[in-house]
Amino acid sequence: MSAASNRSKADRDPAEWLPSDGSYHCTYAATWVGTKLRWDLAVDETQRQALLGLAEDCSTTTVVYEPAS
Incomplete structure (x- = not known):
């Protein structure tokens, strides 16, 4: 992710921002969910609704995370 792309998303969530590269939406959503799960x-x-909408197109994407200690 470029610095300009990172700045454009700021602290927005998947309901407010997605990467301009549509092929990365599933990876982005899985990473975002994994972070939420990791840190509870x-x-x-x-x-939730935005993520459910994304999940419809991400049937082969797996969320991987390790709970924080």
């Missing part, structure tokens, strides 16, 4: 962070309903 909440997901609000808007985020």
